Amino acid sequence: MRLRALLETDALGLRLMGGEEELDRTVRGVMTTDLRDPSRYLSGGELVLTGLAWRHSPEDSEPFVRLLASSGVVGLAAGEAELGSVPADLVEACERHRLPLFSVSEAVAFATITEHVVRQVSGERAGDLAAVVDRHRRLMTSGPAGGGPEVVLDLLTSDLDLHAWVLSPVGRQVAGSDAPLSAGVGPALAAEHLAASRTGRRSPHRVMLDGTPYSLFPIRTADRNAAALAGTAASRDVRESVLSDWLLAVEADAGDWPAARLDLLQGVTQLIAVERERRDAARTVRRRLAQEVLELVQAGAPPTEIAARLRVAAPVLLPGLGAAPHWQVVVARIEWDGGAVESGPAAQALLEEILVDPTIPADSLATSAEPADRIAVAYSGEEAIALVPLPAVAADLPEEGASPGLHAETLLTAVQAPLSGGLADDGRLTLGVSAPVHSAEGLRGALEEARHARRVAAARPGRVAAAGHHELASHVLLLPFVPDDVRRAFTARLLDPLRDYDRKHRAELIPTLEAFLESDGSWTRCATRLHLHVNTLRYRVGRIEQLTGRDLSRLEDKLDFFLALRMS
Structure with a gap:
């Protein structure tokens, strides 16, 4: 689609601030960012949406626009919510770099523009995936039970024969298009993705596991860390979010994919990111x-x-x-x-x-x-x-x-x-x-x-x-810097099961434990001291071990019980 078409859609709330002569540029994707330097995430042809959180002074506009222009961005849309209006210094910088600039009404969410662009680009470049995106958008907006990552992945499989999974940073399968990944594959893919992200490699990351090719696409929520990242170095941007971002794993080698297909998969990750944000809100x-x-x-x-x-x-x-x-x-x-x-x-x-x-x-x-x-x-x-x-x-x-x-x-x-x-x-x-x-x-x-x-x-x-x-254990609790609360928690964890059992059954397990330790673990001396038959004593000690998961034949466990009784 062309930039000019965006102005013709009233629902998007866009107003042209400059660059009318460049409105025939072709939009290949959309990205929302408030990073000072988002160039590492740009591949060219994007419409960039920004809330202007990166702008701390008028001097910030020139380097930001210069980076966008050098990355091949086709247009910039700035929200009015942060500053009330688009600042003049940003307008001037866009004019110098011949970058079309739009203002976005405070009443319009960036997600609305994103979904519109993704849907339109998909429709013009690949009708099959446009249907996937549009169907998923309707499901996502139909209520809490109306869709989710599973739906769009199922459609990718049925419509495009692409098998894909959404994975957490530790490789847990969040959603999948068909059968779950084999054991160990999810964590292995997550490890490859995290390592590639830390080195700054451009996505998708292509890996081969057990003879099967996979392409890994990051799923980033653009506004989650924008405030914390504004003004920081690009390397810190990665460290701030790399351990919490989801990823989309596609069972295919994207190395020979045309640019259109790559753009469309990026659009799918943006839709899944919307679902991620909704889940985060539910938390x-x-x-x-x-x-x-x-x-x-x-x-x-x-x-x-x-x-x-x-x-x-x-x-x-x-x-x-x-x-x-x-x-x-x-x-x-x-x-x-x-x-x-x-x-x-x-x-x-x-x-x-x-x-x-x-x-x-x-x-x-x-x-x-x-x-x-x-x-x-x-x-x-x-x-x-x-x-x-x-x-x-x-x-x-x-x-x-x-x-x-x-x-x-x-x-x-x-x-x-x-x-x-x-x-x-x-x-x-x-x-x-x-x-x-x-x-x-x-x-x-x-x-x-x-x-x-x-x-x-x-x-x-x-x-x-x-x-x-x-x-x-006991050797740690003897250290002087261990808080009293930790000592009390240790004591309660070890003795409370015995106290509760004694209170309900009058089994006298605590007195039995004390006598057993004071008798140095001698069955005969302890039984004589408690006036019990040895078999009765063995039953009580076995019950103590069963309730606490400890072994009174081990010196370490005896020492733990001894200290717990002294600290109680």
């Missing part, structure tokens, strides 16, 4: 709940006040649960050499992707409710903090049907390979996982425990490291 309530709970915990609020907040959070995260869940805390931190990149929001987005339940079928994620997305993530400074609900279980039989919760080793295995490429040689991701707690009283200890576990992980080598609560 707003969960993020706010997590932030409120985090602020209460950090402020030392009474447990009753925290418990009230948790009661509000439970039905949002686990609808229809009917019982108060247990909670687990996960802390993540992304650190870059030099410390110049704000990583809190990126860590929040990444932790949300990591903790989405991979066991939920991908096709159930087409609605904004996202049943697999059961976590609430806030961030404080450079840390992202996740509040993860776990269904409550019978306290007297935790070994039967109990939710095992999250394990640091499992998280590390899932994310280490794909994320290492995105971290390259100047970034680190560290994760800390707390033990499950069943009440508001234990939440502060769980938070400190997760933070301390993350610090333990940070002391280890590797670009990605994780540590869990089970690694905060």
Whole structure:
């Protein structure tokens, strides 16, 4: 389509500010950006939409327009929402570089212009994909249950015989056009994509896995990091978003594709980006709940006040649960050499992707409710903090049907390979996982425990490291800098199952444990001391081991129990 055609569509709210003689230029695509230097993402022929967040002074207009012109951009459309009107210095710069300039009414969303351009370009260059885009647009705008990435990928397969998948940064399949990818392929593709993005290679990235060619297209939400990225170097732009962007993997070698087909696939990624933004918006309530709970915990609020907040959070995260869940805390931190990149929001987005339940079928994620997305993530400074609900279980039989919760080793295995490429040689991701707690009283200890576990992980080598609560054993608790909350959480985790069992069954497991340790593990001396038959003692000790997951024949576990009893 030509630029002139945009002015003839009243619904787009465009007003020509300059460059009338250049309106016969052909538009091949559209890009929304507020980066000072978006040239690395431009291939020529684009209409660029900008909210002007990059403009801090009149002197910023000239270099911005010069970069667009040198990249082959055919036109610039500036929104009026940020400054109220298009500044004169931008008009003058566009005139100098013969770049057509439009103003966009505050009442018109950039997404409306994007969808219109993509649809029109598709219609003129490839009628088959135009039908895909148009059908998907209608589905996306028909309501929360009206579509999603799955729909447009199904249409790509049926109409164009292209098999494609939307993947998270760790390779989790968000959506797929047909059969799921084979085990390990998703993480491998994510790793290749992240590594290529860090080196600045132009997309699509072409890779070969097990004899099958794939082309990888980034799915970027243009406005997500615009405010944070304005005025920063291009290399920082990548580090700010690379670990949280989705990608579109197409089973084909795009190396011999015509420019028209590449443009149209880029348009599909823009439509999927709209869906990503909608899903992010659906997480707003969960993020706010997590932030409120985090602020209460950090402020030392009474447990009753925290418990009230948790009661509000439970039905949002686990609808229809009917019982108060247990909670687990996960802390993540992304650190870059030099410390110049704000990583809190990126860590929040990444932790949300990591903790989405991979066991939920991908096709159930087409609605904004996202049943697999059961976590609430806030961030404080450079840390992202996740509040993860776990269904409550019978306290007297935790070994039967109990939710095992999250394990640091499992998280590390899932994310280490794909994320290492995105971290390259100047970034680190560290994760800390707390033990499950069943009440508001234990939440502060769980938070400190997760933070301390993350610090333990940070002391280890590797670009990605994780540590869990089970690694905060007795030798760690003896260190003087360990917070009291971590010690209390350790004690509660080890002894609370025994106390609860004693309270319900009068089994006297705690006195039995104390006597067994004081008898140096001697069955005969302990049984004599407690006036029990040795078989009865063996049953009680076996019950202690069963409830706690410990082995009283091991010196390390004996020491942990000894310190827990002394600190209780």
